[in-house]
Each structure stands twice: as C-alpha cells, then as structure tokens.
Amino acid sequence: MNQHDPAALYSDHLGVLMRRADEALARGGFDHLVVPSGTLHYQAFDDRDYPYAVNPLFKTWLPQTRLPCSWLVYTPGKRPTLVFYQPFDYWHVVPDAPSGWWVEHFDIHIIRKPEDALPLLPRDPARCAIIGEAQSALGGFVPNNPEAVIHYLDWYRAYKTPYEVALMRQAQVLAVRGHKAAEAAFRAGASEFGIHMAYCSAVGQDSNELPYGNIVALNEHAAVLHYTELGRVAPQPLRSFLIDAGASAHGYASDITRTYAAAGHDEFQALIDAVDAAQRKMCAAVRNGFDYKQLHVDAHLSLMGILKDFGVINVSPEAALATGVSAAFFPHGIGHLIGAQVHDVAGFAAGDHGGRVERPAGHPYLRMTRVLAPGMVVTIEPGLYFIDMLLDEVKQAGSAASVNWERVDFFRPYGGIRIEDEVLCTEGEADNLTRPVFAAA
Numbered sequence: 001m002n003q004h005d006p007a008a009l010y011s012d013h014l015g016v017l018m019r020r021a022d023e024a025l026a027r028g029g030f031d032h033l034v035v036p037s038g039t040l041h042y043q044a045f046d047d048r049d050y051p052y053a054v055n056p057l058f059k060t061w062l063p064q065t066r067l068p069c070s071w072l073v074y075t076p077g078k079r080p081t082l083v084f085y086q087p088f089d090y091w092h093v094v095p096d097a098p099s100g101w102w103v104e105h106f107d108i109h110i111i112r113k114p115e116d117a118l119p120l121l122p123r124d125p126a127r128c129a130i131i132g133e134a135q136s137a138l139g140g141f142v143p144n145n146p147e148a149v150i151h152y153l154d155w156y157r158a159y160k161t162p163y164e165v166a167l168m169r170q171a172q173v174l175a176v177r178g179h180k181a182a183e184a185a186f187r188a189g190a191s192e193f194g195i196h197m198a199y200c201s202a203v204g205q206d207s208n209e210l211p212y213g214n215i216v217a218l219n220e221h222a223a224v225l226h227y228t229e230l231g232r233v234a235p236q237p238l239r240s241f242l243i244d245a246g247a248s249a250h251g252y253a254s255d256i257t258r259t260y261a262a263a264g265h266d267e268f269q270a271l272i273d274a275v276d277a278a279q280r281k282m283c284a285a286v287r288n289g290f291d292y293k294q295l296h297v298d299a300h301l302s303l304m305g306i307l308k309d310f311g312v313i314n315v316s317p318e319a320a321l322a323t324g325v326s327a328a329f330f331p332h333g334i335g336h337l338i339g340a341q342v343h344d345v346a347g348f349a350a351g352d353h354g355g356r357v358e359r360p361a362g363h364p365y366l367r368m369t370r371v372l373a374p375g376m377v378v379t380i381e382p383g384l385y386f387i388d389m390l391l392d393e394v395k396q397a398g399s400a401a402s403v404n405w406e407r408v409d410f411f412r413p414y415g416g417i418r419i420e421d422e423v424l425c426t427e428g429e430a431d432n433l434t435r436p437v438f439a440a441a
C-alpha cells in the first residue's frame with residue numbers, strides 16, 4: 001500500500017475512527033454519534049457571513065471542509081451515514097455532488113433544505129452523542145457534547161492515522177511551495193502584503209482556506225509573535241524576514257516558520273543559523289516516551305546557550321531560566337499538537353477519561369504537556385525575540401545585569417527569529433515532516 005496516498009489509506013482510517021467511536025459511545029452510554037458539519041455565522045446587524053469553518057470532528061471523518069448544514073451519523077456496527085446538504089441556490093456555488101474515493105464508505109442522503117436532515121437522523125436525540133457547536137442545533141438535535149465521549153475522542157485524535165499523516169505531508173508540500181515563493185519575494189524587496197500574496201498564489205489557497213492567518217513580518221515586526229498586519233510598503237532598509245505560514249490539505253494543517261536575514265547582515269544570519277541548528281536537535285528529541293514539557297525546558301536552556309555565545313546574556317542558561325530572563329527572550333511554548341486544527345485538541349489531557357496535566361510553573365504559554373507517543377505530530381518552534389515590553393520586565397525584576405543591553409540594541413532592529421517544523425513521533429527516530437520537503441524543493 002502506498003503510505004503517501006490518502007485514497008489508499010482512507011478505509012483503514014475510517015475503521016480506526018469507528019472503533020474509537022464505539023468505545024467513546026459505550027463510555028458515554030449513547031447509541032449514536034451525531035456530528036453536524038456546522039452552519040454559517042453572520043456578522044452583527046449585517047447579512048454578511050463569516051468564513052465558514054467546518055466542525056473539526058466532521059472533517060476527520062471525511063475530506064469535506066465546505067459542507068455546511070450536513071450531518072455525519074455513526075451507529076456502532078453500521079456503515080456511517082452522511083446527510084449531505086446541497087441546496088438549490090442560484091446565488092452561490094453549491095457543493096458538488098459527493099464523488100471520489102471516500103463516498104463508497106457512506107450511506108449518503110442528499111438534502112435541499114437544512115431541516116430535511118431531521119427525518120434522516122436517529123429517532124431519539126436523547127440516545128445520541130451530538131458533537132458540535134450550539135448553533136448547529138436542529139429540532140431536538142441540540143449538541144450535548146458529552147464529556148466522556150469528547151475526552152475519549154480528543155485523547156486519541158492526537159495519534160494520527162497513516163491517512164492523516166499522508167494529508168499532513170501534502171500540507172507540507174503546499175506550504176513549502178509558498179515559503180519558497182515568499183523568500184524570493186522578500187529577496188526582491190516586496191512588502192509584507194506582496195510577500196503574502198506571493199505565498200497565497202504559490203500555495204493556491206487564500207486567507208479563508210489557510211489553517212491560520214499568515215504571519216509575514218519584516219524587520220522589527222518579527223518581534224510581534226502573531227504579527228498579521230501585512231504592511232503595504234516595504235520598510236527601508238530591509239534587514240530581516242520572519243514568515244509563519246501553513247497550508248491545508250483536506251482540512252489537515254501545516255504550520256511552518258522560517259527566518260531570513262537580508263544580504264550583508266551576517267551576524268544576524270549567524271544567530272539564525274545557531275537557532276536552526278538547535279531546532280534540528282530539538283526535533284530529533286521527539287521520541288516515544290519523552291515528556292514534551294521537558295523538551296520545552298531543554299529548549300530554554302539551549303536557546304540561552306546561544307544568547308550567551310552571542311554575548312546577549314552574561315549569565316548561565318540555568319540562571320537565565322531560573323530568573324525568568326529566558327522567558328523574556330523565548331516567551332512562547334516550544335510547540336503544540338497539530339492535525340485537523342493547527343493547535344490540535346487535548347494537548348493537556350491526562351488520559352482518555354479526561355483530567356489535565358498542568359504546565360510547569362513560569363511557562364504559561366506552553367500548549368502541550370503530554371508525553372510523546374508514536375502517531376503524535378507536534379510542532380517544534382523555538383524562537384528568540386527582542387521585545388521591549390518583556391525586557392522592561394527583566395529590568396523591573398532586578399535582572400538587568402544579566403543582559404548585555406548593547407547587544408540587545410544591536411539585534412532589536414531584526415525583531416526576532418523563529419524556526420518551526422512538524423515532527424511525527426514514531427517507534428524509533430523522529431520523522432521531521434518539514435525538512436525533507438524544503439530539501440527537495
């Protein structure tokens with residue numbers, strides 16, 4: 001079987017989802033799993049709809065991301081049913097009739113009005129685990145989101161099936177195309193907006209389809225972690241470029257960051273190279289049984305070692321970590337689970353019955369505290385930034401002497417550095433999904 005062909009892997013994927021649903025329903029004491037795809041949301045006092053975002057659970061079951069007012073129904077022991085909303089509508093393009101490699105696995109009913117779904121859903125809503133947002137309610141089918149069911153499904157969603165990994169590999173290929181185009185646009189002097197357009201054009205996706213808003217930051221803007229302003233004029237001179245941008249493949253995300261120095265900015269390039277080398281080592285630490293919290297703490301020490309080498313701090317990495325100095329330069333988590341959502345669910349789950357593993361004290365933005373296990377895909381995204389707001393806190397906390405402020409002044413105009421890849425945890429060595437795609441591009 002081709003391990004990169006979603007079509008060939010889909011049947012097994014569906015089998016895994018059905019087995020997970022069997023157990024989740026048994027735990028919750030329900031007979032049916034009912035998953036609405038979601039509905040359109042409208043802007044207040046307006047008839048304009050927000051970009052439609054499919055229920056993430058729905059898109060794990062079938063590769064459909066633009067199918068509002070549809071329903072998936074699964075009853076243990078039976079083929080899943082898909083209630084497929086294809087309205088008569090001459091104002092908009094309606095979904096194509098279901099076709100492709102996934103349709104043979106469902107009993108499909110086409111409906112023309114949202115309410116036509118009702119007679120096709122199970123008889124008794126009280127026997128259903130209905131997973132969705134409140135707005136999806138239809139008649140008696142009001143999402144009840146039973147905790148026992150959700151805890152189980154969310155916990156196992158961290159373990160990607162080969163089908164999901166194949167789609168995530170496709171999302172890497174698409175995003176790397178965009179990253180290559182974006183770097184070329186930067187080298188040609190484009191504005192943030194121009195770089196963003198070059199990215200979208202190369203990927204073939206626009207803002208509504210991408211898994212998150214592109215972060216395209218020139219110079220100091222790289223110090224704003226989620227900088228999404230897209231300046232229309234390129235600053236002069238251009239010194240640095242940070243791009244954090246992904247792509248979607250049938251609803252599965254990639255989330256990739258690269259940082260570049262403009263020609264002639266050799267010292268900043270050397271700092272990028274040091275972070276890049278450290279990031280590769282962190283990626284290699286994604287191994288079965290390794291605690292992601294530890295990976296995050298180790299990343300702090302590694303990054304502070306780099307800042308010490310570059311003369312930005314003059315205390316040991318351990319001292320920088322203990323005093324909070326390191327959190328001023330690396331103020332986010334090392335990464336997160338990724339899959340159907342860019343920040344995938346259950347990063348803090350203690351087990352399939354729920355419960356929560358707290359973050360280590362002093363690390364409020366870490367998004368994942370689980371122990372790594374085969375099938376998990378995580379991002380590894382260390383960063384170093386020069387953020388005045390946080391550096392002022394270092395001064396106020398009495399740690400000003402730990403920092404060489406002349407070196408901060410030197411690097412501040414570059415904003416910061418982040419390098420981000422996706423890594424699949426396996427039984428053996430880490431499988432970096434991102435690097436080989438850049439190497440082949």
Ligand code: GLY
Pocket residue numbers: 212244245255381420
């Ligand atoms: N692009 C958002 C993140 O890296 O988590």
Ligand code: MN
Pocket residue numbers: 244245255256257381420
């Ligand atoms: Mn990112």
Ligand code: MN
Pocket residue numbers: 255335336379381420
């Ligand atoms: Mn990320």
